[in-house]
Amino acid sequence: MKPYLHRFMKDFLTGDSPEEVTQLVLSTISEFSMDLRNVFPMEDYDIKVIPVDTWDKARGEKILILPYSELTEDGKVYFHIDDIKDAMENPDLETIKLILWEMLLTKVGYLLYMNYEQARNLEFKNDLVIVSSILSTATLIAIDDIKTISAVLDAKREIIKLDLRAAESLLNTLEFMNFDAQKIAYEDARAKIIRASAQLLDAAVMNWMVIQSISIAPLIDPREEIERFVKEGIFSAENLSERIGEIFSGIWAFYDILKVMGKDKPIELIELRDKIMEYRQRLGLDYQPSTQDFSEKLSVG
Numbered sequence: 059m060k061p062y063l064h065r066f067m068k069d070f071l072t073g074d075s076p077e078e079v080t081q082l083v084l085s086t087i088s089e090f091s092m093d094l095r096n097v098f099p100m101e102d103y104d105i106k107v108i109p110v111d112t113w114d115k116a117r118g119e120k121i122l123i124l125p126y127s128e129l130t131e132d133g134k135v136y137f138h139i140d141d142i143k144d145a146m147e148n149p150d151l152e153t154i155k156l157i158l159w160e161m162l163l164t165k166v167g168y169l170l171y172m173n174y175e176q177a178r179n180l181e182f183k184n185d186l187v188i189v190s191s192i193l194s195t196a197t198l199i200a201i202d203d204i205k206t207i208s209a210v211l212d213a214k215r216e217i218i219k220l221d222l223r224a225a226e227s228l229l230n231t232l233e234f235m236n237f238d239a240q241k242i243a244y245e246d247a248r249a250k251i252i253r254a255s256a257q258l259l260d261a262a263v264m265n266w267m268v269i270q271s272i273s274i275a276p277l278i279d280p281r282e283e284i285e286r287f288v289k290e291g292i293f294s295a296e297n298l299s300e301r302i303g304e305i306f307s308g309i310w311a312f313y314d315i316l317k318v319m320g321k322d323k324p325i326e327l328i329e330l331r332d333k334i335m336e337y338r339q340r341l342g343l344d345y346q347p348s349t350q351d352f353s354e355k356l357s358v359g
Contacts, residue, residue: 061205062090062198066158067149076142080107083158087165094166094197097285098293100173105129105165109139121183122167122190124352125256126157129164131171155213156257159194163260166190176298184349185302189292191260192305195267196284207268214261218330221254225337244341251337255347258327258334259306265327266309310346 065086073079084107091102110116118130128136137157145154167190170177177186198207228247232240271284295301317328334347 059201061203061209062086062162063155063158063206063209065089066161067154070146070154071149073146076109076137076139076146079142079146080109080137083107083161087161090162090197091165091169093201094169094193097197097200098193098288100169103133103168103172105133105135105168107135107137107161109142110136111139113138121171122164122187122352123184124160124163124187125253126153127160127164129167133168135161135164135168152213152216155209156217159210159213159260162194163187163190166193174293174298176295180299182299182349184352185299187260187349187352188263188302188306189298191263192267192288192292195264196288199267199271199284204268207264211261211264211268214257214264215326215330218254218257218261218334221250221257222330222333222337225250225254229337229340247337248341248343251334251341251343252351254330255334255338255343256351258331259347259349259351261327262309262313262331263306266312306348 066083069082069086070079073082084105087105087107095102113128113136116128116130116134116136118132118134120128121131122129126137126141130136137160141153141157144151145157148154167186170186170189170193171183177189180186195207198204225247228243228250232243235243267284270287291305292298292301313325313328313331316325331347338345338347
């Protein structure tokens, strides 16, 4: 069976308009939903993918706000029409991979929201992105679709590096600008670092899942172990909000250990995290990246 990366790319290349593409991808999203529910049984609920020319047209109570999309309580997923066009016209670049990943995340997020009362009761709904990322990655691992995971991780690393370079350029030229120009450049740099932080957080979860599956592979079936972890560690949690916090704290601690162990051969994701934290501190964002970074829908050039 073709990797989901290839199936989504076919949808984007076949469609003649953003509206047609968003209809074509629904079939691929439904296929993924079947694969997901074969691993993690739950009721299916349809979503509707809608391209808009301004985020003001994204109506309804927001469940997930991601860098390229927004999911509302009534199952509508909004994407900006310019991003869809960019993905259609440049299928070899990062945008298409990041958009297809968010299509999976929003579908999984909606299924979680509709199937589990704990998900609906989350104080901060965007925390669902952590669970959605874990389930989406676990499903791709279960069906041996490592190509899609690898492509999305590569795209996230590239977009993070692009945003870091752009932010560095802006911050290094502040002293040569007048006050009004400084303010605009500062906000632009802040927007880029926040977007990079959101992509890093999701990449950290995905990469952690892959590392876990590789590390346990010589001993047991990684797919079965990951299914057990999700079912016992997430779905059975008495307090989903606390459990999500514990999981992500554990992931950061895991990377801290890898950093200490890999001094002679640094891991790129850890280096990107350290660079992001450096810029966050310079911009007054003195806390670790969190799901709140996804919720700032900012204009990033």
